[in-house]
Amino acid sequence: MKRITRTIVPFTLAGLLSVNGLLPAVADAASNAASGQFKDVSANHWASQYILKMGLRDVVAGYNDGTFRPDESVTQLQALAMVVRNMGLTEEAKKYESTAIPYSVPDWAKGSVALAISKGLIKPTEKNFYPDMPASRAWVAQLMVRMIDKESEVGKASSTLFTDGSSIPDWAKGYVDVAVANDLISGYKEGAGTAFKPNRAVTRAEMVTMLSKGERFLKIESANTRIGYLQSVSGNTLTLTDESGKEQYRYTITSDTQFYNGNVKTTSANLGTDSQLLVISENGQARYVEVINFKQKSKYDKAVLEKVFIEANTVVLRLADGKLQTYTIAKDAVIGAGMDRLKLSDFVNGDEVEFRLNTDGQVSELFRTGLSKAQSLQGSVYDVDKQNKLLTIKASSGKLETYQYSDITYVEYKGKRFPSIEDLLPGDEVKLELTNGIVSKVVVEAEAGKTNGGDVGTVKAISDKDRFVTLQGEDGKIQAYTVAQNAIITLNGALAPTLADVKVGDKVEFKVQKDMITSLAVKNRTVYNNKDLLSGSIFALDKKNRILSLKTTNGELKAYEVVSNAEILINGSSKKELDALDKDMNVSIQLNEDNKIIYINADNRVRAEVVRVNTDDKLLTVKLATGETKVYVVDPKVDITIYDVRGEDLRDLRIGDKIAMKMNGNKITDIEVERSFVYRVTENGGTYSNRLTVQDENGRSHDVIIDSRVTFSIPGIPYPRVSDVKKGDVLRATYLGDDLKEIAIVPNVYGQVVSVSPEMGRIVVRDLNGVTSEVTAAYGTTIQIGDRQYTNINVLKPGDRVQVAEATNGAKSIVVLTKVETTFNSLDPLGDRIYTAKQSYYLPDSLFNRQVNLQSLLRGLRKGDNVAIYLLNNEVYEIEKVN
Structure with a gap:
């Protein structure tokens, strides 16, 4: 179970207490809760704080007679419904209303119960969920542990000594220990000891208290x-x-x-x-x-970098008080700038930094917050505003810097006679010189689209330990080089490649300074981009002569030699010898320029597509990759894994599901199911270059880690990196079982709704460049507006700003951006924050890339001007001046 972002939707409580013949008045109760004026809850009641908070969060409500009845016991069904709301799953539960469940419950509760089963909150096989029975403390302890996703700790937590420990049911003891260890529940003082009273019914006051204590394990943020x-x-x-x-x-x-x-x-x-x-x-x-102080705010000291000693892993910093201090960089230090991870060699004298020390007095975190003046005067041309004589460049950090130029600014542009500012083009690499804050000279170091590349060659020998490489150049000459300790190694698809990732036979581009290689880029291969892989099954394997015969997916037979240092993976595990491979294994292979195998990724599972599921007789009919249809017997103890599903069994399989099966004789013992999900990116990894934080269609938050086992693609980028993903991007994540297998950025349209045709199921969207697109909203399309989700496009109106992306089922996922109408106050001198009458907003670089006229729009704003600011995931996506 994942940490959950809560979506607040008013929850109908009429059914929740109707089993007791009492109907709560939701509106009145919310009002009472907000002011704390329940007739039977005094200000000094021991649970008044939690009753107030849970009422404001719409987790519980009072009754229509103005009471809360804190001492009244809750049934198991009522407790389960409270947990579902506390986890923010109210809206998701509606999707399960038609799902069959093995319990007799009111119609209002069917979705919540079905969802609870799918999330593993209750398990029918345990046979201990009785909807109308009072919820005992032992039963609630189990429910709370599952709510906070700590079931894996059951049986591992230290046992709690209660005077009545022998009366705690065996099935509940591990859950009680975990609940107590996580401060969700406690005992009752009795004499010199403490009793748990496992069979005592939980009251409404006790329930809201336990729910409140579980908040720190959940993401409960919402609109309010x-x-x-x-x-x-x-x-x-x-x-x-x-x-x-x-x-x-x-x-x-x-x-x-x-x-x-x-x-x-x-x-x-x-x-x-x-x-x-x-x-x-x-x-x-x-x-x-x-x-609450669930998490202390990170505190960093500010400084200016005065000196970097790379070989000694040491920096000299000028602190805020002007004093110089020398620090060693810790071996596991996190070093970066914004969302990019850097090396110490990327820093230069004069950089502004924030840092933090570990307990040994070493720098554990070092982040560049501002480029040195020398560095900030170099970059690529981003915009030339001839009317206002402003030149904007994009520095190496990605930050936009704007400078004033004059009629006498000198431009040095090799190959052009009498060059001027007007000759500069976006993308030109330039270096600026300032006089009295005005650009006095512009030196064009490289034209847009042209770079100063290095030499090329083929790797003939390499030693990571001794850090040398022998290369054969294009002229046939062979030369050995030492590789600098801080050399930049680039390998398409690898997140943090080192010299050890370079192989004999690689085609490389390299740069040499002072007889040492300072950068080396492998150009002929990628470590995990599947576009260049050949797939099929092993038809024959001559291990002595290292010959592998491959039967491709189209039935062709091909034989290849396997190089001695080939990388071999079986189900993600690295193997050194060919002995690990067997006939009929499914494999993907990669060849070098000599048509020899340098990489083998093998899978000992049977791949198939589900055709029919017979749950009564435990039979599974599948279509194999060869096109053959077969019927298999499923082992009664089969292990089925489906991402984000708990307590999986055969009933969870769908016709058309792609699966991977493991066999024991003729029986299926393991099934991993492939499922795809559409996510929106909310954070790009921070200092961790391979981590994305995403949000699913139900508002829940997930972390995805893109490592070398994950196929990663972005349209238009042949060899993408995680840093190429931007906040707000839409991606499709494909899992096999619990393992992430593929991440693909999904093309999406951002723009303004021009027209809506509900009867045709179509909307027309105009992007920021004025290009219109007609979007067909097929069945299953969802429209997200704030914390609510709709399925009918008639909730859209012309003028709405929307992001439209493909959904997993071929429908569309549409998000309506939040519109903030306010008045303009001022712009930060750095140009990256706008101040309005309501609040200030940070302006990310992606905003300037998306809204190309933004610079001129911002310069034209005057205090008091009406503006509309459009937000997606709390990030500014567009700014509009409103007349």
Whole structure:
């Protein structure tokens, strides 16, 4: 079970308590909860804080007589429904309403119960879910452990000594231990000991308390619930920021605002700067504020880099107080700039940095926050504004820098007579010189599209240990070189290649300085791009002479020699010898320029497509890769793995599913199911170059790691890197079982809705370049507007900004961007933040790339101008001046 981003949708509670003959009034109850005025919950009630918070979060509600009834017990069905809402799965549960379940429950609860089964919250095989039975403390302990995804710890946590431990059912003991260890539940003091009372029914007050304690394991943020760090409290305004400090959120404090520090009531005056807060708001007013400190805000010291000693792994920094300090870089230090990972050699004197020390006084994290002045004056031409005499370049960090030029600015452009600023083209590599802040000279070092490449050759010998490589140049001459310790190694598809990844026979491009290789790029192969692989099955294998005969997918037979140092993988595990391979194994192979095998990726599983599932007789009919249809007996203890599904069995298989099977004789013992999901990228890895944080169609958050086992593709980029993925991109992730196999960026359209034709199922979208596209919304299309999801395009209206992408089922996934209407105040001098009457917004580089006229639009804004700002995943996607 994954950590979950909560989507708030009003949940109908009518059925939840109807089993007791009592119907809660949701609107009145929410009002009561917001003010804490339940008739039977006094301000000093031990659970008043949790009752208030869960009411504001729509997890629970009061009754229509104005009471909460904190001491009333909850049934198992009621407890399960509360957990589903606490996890933010209300909307997803609606999709399961027609799913058959082995329980008799009211119609309103069927979706929640079916979803709970699919998520592993309850398991029919355990036969301990009785909807109308009071929920015992032992049963709730199990439910809470599953809610926070800690079931893997059951049986591993230290046993808790309760005076009545012998009365805890055997099936519940491990869950109780985990629940206690994670502070979800506790015992009752009895004399000198503590009793658990496993069979005692859980009350409504106890249930909301346990749900609240589980919040730190879930992502509960929504439209009205936010977690951030306190920036300031000024008057009646509370300002919150995200961890980076780039996003700000302001709330109005009223006399009704409730403040807590943990479980102790407090005031706004006692809130500490940078404290992590949970804020629940309504119409911009803070209704509930709690100091949670689940995660301390990262604190870094600022400095200017004065000297880098690469060979000694040491830096000299000038601290904020002007003092010089020398630090050693820790071996496992994280070094980067923004979302890019860097090497120490990428830093130059004068760079502005933020750093943090470990307990040994060594630098554990070092991030470049600003280029040195010398470095910032170099880059590629991004824009030339002739009217205002502004030259914008893109520095090596990716940051845009704008400089004023004049009529007498001198341009040095080799091959052009009397060059001027007007001769500069986007992409030209330039170096600038300033006089009194004005560009006095522009030196064009390379024209757009042309780079100063190095020499080329073929690797004849290599030693990673001794760091030398022998190369044969195009002229046939052979020469040995030492490879510098900080040399840049490039290998298509590899995330962080080293000299050890370079193979004999590789075609390389290299650069030499002072008789040492400073950069070496392999040009003839990629480590995991499947476009160049041959696929089939092993028809014959001569291990002595190292000859592999391949039967390709189209039936051809081909024989290849396997080089002695070939890389061999079987189901992702590295093997050294051909002995690990067997006849009939499915394989993908890669050849070098001599048509010899240098890479083998083998799979000992049978690949097939599901044709029919007979759950009664345990029979599975499949279509094999050869086109042959076969019927197999399924072992009663078959292990079925489907990504994001718990408690899988044969009933979870769908006709048309692609699967990988393992056999024991004629029986299937293991089945891994291939499933694809469409995600939107919300974060690109931070300092980890192979990690993406994404959000699925139900608003849940996932982390995907793209390593060498994952096929990765981006349209238009032959050899993509994870850094090529941008926040807001849409991708299709394909899993085989729980293993991520493929990531493909899905082309998407961003623009303004021009027209909507519900009867035709079509919308017309115009992008920022004025190009219109007609989008057909087939069955299954979803439209996301804020925290709500719709299936009918009539919720769209002309003028909406939307992102349209292909969904997994061939339909469309449409997200309507959040529109903020406000007035312009000012632009940050660096040009990367806009200040408005509501708040400030960070302007990422991707925004300037997408909205090409943005620079001129921003320069034309005056204080008080009306603007519309469009946000996707809290990032600015477009800015519009409104008349």
